Amino acid sequence: MPPDEGRMATYDFIFDKLGLRDWCDGSGAGENGSSGPMSMADLLGQTTGDAVEVSAWDTPFPSLDNLHDACDAIPQSRDLTTGLESGFLNIKDSLKVVVDPLTQPLSWALNEMLWVMQAVPWWIMIPLLMLITYAVGRSLKLVGLVALCFGFLAFIDYYDYTMQTLAIIFVCAFICVLFGVPIGIAMSRSDRTQRVMIPILDMLQTLPPFVYLIPLIFLFSVTEPKLYGIAIILYAIVPVVRLTDLGIRLVDQDVIEAADAFGMTSRQKLFGVQIPLALPNIMAGVNQTIMMSLAMVVIASLVSAPGLGVLVLRGIRSLELGVGLLSGLGIVLLAIILDRVTKAALARINSSQPK
Amino acid sequence: MSDDIKIKIRNLYKIFGNDPEMALEHVKNGMGKTDLLAEHNHVLGLNNINVDMPAGKTTVIMGLSGSGKSTLIRHLNRLIDPTAGEVLVDGDDILSYSDKQLRDLRQHRMSMVFQKFALFPHRTVLENTGLAPSIEGKSKKRYEDEARKWLARVGLEGQGDQYPHQLSGGMQQRVGIARALTSNSDIMLMDEAFSALDPLIRTDMQNLLIELQAELQKTVVFITHDLDESLKLADHLVILKDGFIVQQGEPQHILLNPCDPYIEDFVSDINRARVLRVRSVMRRTTEEMGEISGEVDHDDNLESLIERSGGDTTNRYRVMKNGKQVGILEMTDLVRSLVPQGGSSDPEAARRAG
Numbered sequence: 001m002p003p004d005e006g007r008m009a010t011y012d013f014i015f016d017k018l019g020l021r022d023w024c025d026g027s028g029a030g031e032n033g034s035s036g037p038m039s040m041a042d043l044l045g046q047t048t049g050d051a052v053e054v055s056a057w058d059t060p061f062p063s064l065d066n067l068h069d070a071c072d073a074i075p076q077s078r079d080l081t082t083g084l085e086s087g088f089l090n091i092k093d094s095l096k097v098v099v100d101p102l103t104q105p106l107s108w109a110l111n112e113m114l115w116v117m118q119a120v121p122w123w124i125m126i127p128l129l130m131l132i133t134y135a136v137g138r139s140l141k142l143v144g145l146v147a148l149c150f151g152f153l154a155f156i157d158y159y160d161y162t163m164q165t166l167a168i169i170f171v172c173a174f175i176c177v178l179f180g181v182p183i184g185i186a187m188s189r190s191d192r193t194q195r196v197m198i199p200i201l202d203m204l205q206t207l208p209p210f211v212y213l214i215p216l217i218f219l220f221s222v223t224e225p226k227l228y229g230i231a232i233i234l235y236a237i238v239p240v241v242r243l244t245d246l247g248i249r250l251v252d253q254d255v256i257e258a259a260d261a262f263g264m265t266s267r268q269k270l271f272g273v274q275i276p277l278a279l280p281n282i283m284a285g286v287n288q289t290i291m292m293s294l295a296m297v298v299i300a301s302l303v304s305a306p307g308l309g310v311l312v313l314r315g316i317r318s319l320e321l322g323v324g325l326l327s328g329l330g331i332v333l334l335a336i337i338l339d340r341v342t343k344a345a346l347a348r349i350n351s352s353q354p355k
Numbered sequence: 356m357s358d359d360i361k362i363k364i365r366n367l368y369k370i371f372g373n374d375p376e377m378a379l380e381h382v383k384n385g386m387g388k389t390d391l392l393a394e395h396n397h398v399l400g401l402n403n404i405n406v407d408m409p410a411g412k413t414t415v416i417m418g419l420s421g422s423g424k425s426t427l428i429r430h431l432n433r434l435i436d437p438t439a440g441e442v443l444v445d446g447d448d449i450l451s452y453s454d455k456q457l458r459d460l461r462q463h464r465m466s467m468v469f470q471k472f473a474l475f476p477h478r479t480v481l482e483n484t485g486l487a488p489s490i491e492g493k494s495k496k497r498y499e500d501e502a503r504k505w506l507a508r509v510g511l512e513g514q515g516d517q518y519p520h521q522l523s524g525g526m527q528q529r530v531g532i533a534r535a536l537t538s539n540s541d542i543m544l545m546d547e548a549f550s551a552l553d554p555l556i557r558t559d560m561q562n563l564l565i566e567l568q569a570e571l572q573k574t575v576v577f578i579t580h581d582l583d584e585s586l587k588l589a590d591h592l593v594i595l596k597d598g599f600i601v602q603q604g605e606p607q608h609i610l611l612n613p614c615d616p617y618i619e620d621f622v623s624d625i626n627r628a629r630v631l632r633v634r635s636v637m638r639r640t641t642e643e644m645g646e647i648s649g650e651v652d653h654d655d656n657l658e659s660l661i662e663r664s665g666g667d668t669t670n671r672y673r674v675m676k677n678g679k680q681v682g683i684l685e686m687t688d689l690v691r692s693l694v695p696q697g698g699s700s701d702p703e704a705a706r707r708a709g
Contacts, residue, residue: 252473254469254471254472254473255473255474255475255476257434257469257473258467258469258473258474258475258486259475260434260461261432261434261461261465261466261467261469261544262461262462262466262467262486262487262490262534262538263457263458263459263460263461263462263487263490264458264490265458268490273475276477277475277476277477352477
């Protein structure tokens, strides 16, 4: 007598009524019906020796597992996740052939930037960053803040970590802008593109960042910088795309009409009117993108991204409270600097063209 | 209208909605705006428009909001494409134009002035003024002199390096006009160009336009909802209502012979003495008459004549044109013409009828 005989499953009657019993037993029982791992309930049922009576109140939802009990041909939910996994592993190699060369420049860029930012001695690097700050923000107060923050971080020997984090953010934010602005422009020019892109952007924005990391680990080796580079870019590209689209759509229709009435081509309109007038919004998007790359660079230290995130991780892993707090403070300082500098740039653009 | 016609509009229809062709059939069979909206959910923008716009003159298209006047002017440079009909500019059907020809039309042959100015906020006044040459690809150096010339002509000398937001509304619209003039086009489209300005500045701008027009003789198409403004500026007046033309012609003629209660209603509220001219109320004769109190020009308005006569209704004037007598004006005729005809003494009654 097969072990299944004594067990009564709730949904047996469906398959009996539909006359599918043979199909169930035939395809399922022979191959993996009895050999598949048993659930806890099955085991319990076997130990008590008789079938568990199920009252109408406790009728289980017809889920994969419950249907599997009644009919072996139905897969268990466990098979779904393993199926996804093996499916991904199957396409992994062919996916890698395409994605690997495409993303290789990202690895190079990250490696080079990391090397440059650490190779340049501090007495050149810090003044250089101050100079960039002045060029962007035209504010000596801001330059002072930058000097103070980097001075502090270097003083507590976090200089190298800070430079690593900064290098990754520079590269990733630059690539976000490089791709995000054109995508945003495409969205603003076609309602259909916008309809397609918005759910994708929503997904990128709401998916927990750790979820990107899992398939990426399968796809690339953990030693490759592009692994965390891609994760950061996917996470941080959303605001710049959205705000570029919004900014261009918000440009005053009267002004666009005037541009048309004087015979501008659509290219002249885009570069001469729409982008300049959308610039405040685009810059707000760049600001958000930079802040989000900073947030992600900490998480990305789980997959070997260097920088301050590594220290945070060390703080968590070995419960070094001081290291965790100090590196957290470092990240906050970096965030303040990046935010203030990009906001200063935004304010300069705004003051040059008030509406 | 003996002059040559610059812009001809023939049987122009515009219907907004999903299936304008279907709705067009109904409209051609005589369905009105309200029925079309109620039964077929299409908006009738323009209904069988036929207008000839004389070259070098000002054509004013007047109507209340929703009458389709802004839609009509946008057909002239094809910011809106019609459902059916023809628009001929210098004899060319612009609806058959390719994109390139259309851009050429907009760059060189037609310019536009907007109600909300529509200046580029990120460019200086000078750069805004030089928009048309800059679109052609001319550098700032090459268009600068031309742009400064027109800025000076509209009274904005030395303001070239300001940004539009630093100017007042009236000054911004002067930039708008300078921008249109710098394109050196024959045709100027003005879409409620002065409606957003306060009354005093509006009068200034109207006078500026009249001056410029005397000097340059552009073909101006002017949109307004203000009858006083349209009577002041128009050589040819077109009155629109619900997308069709109620009456068109010389403004004096419309004022004296309103063909519709809607127009009577409009006309009843204005200062006729300021608008009517001697030639419209005089008796046409070249015969000498005895007892003449003086000579007046045929284009003087009645207000100036009343002032001259000191209110004496027994006077009689000789009407002169280019130094020759063209008619005789009795003051009694003048006084009679100041009262609207057609029993529209009660404006409220006319409004109800309209």
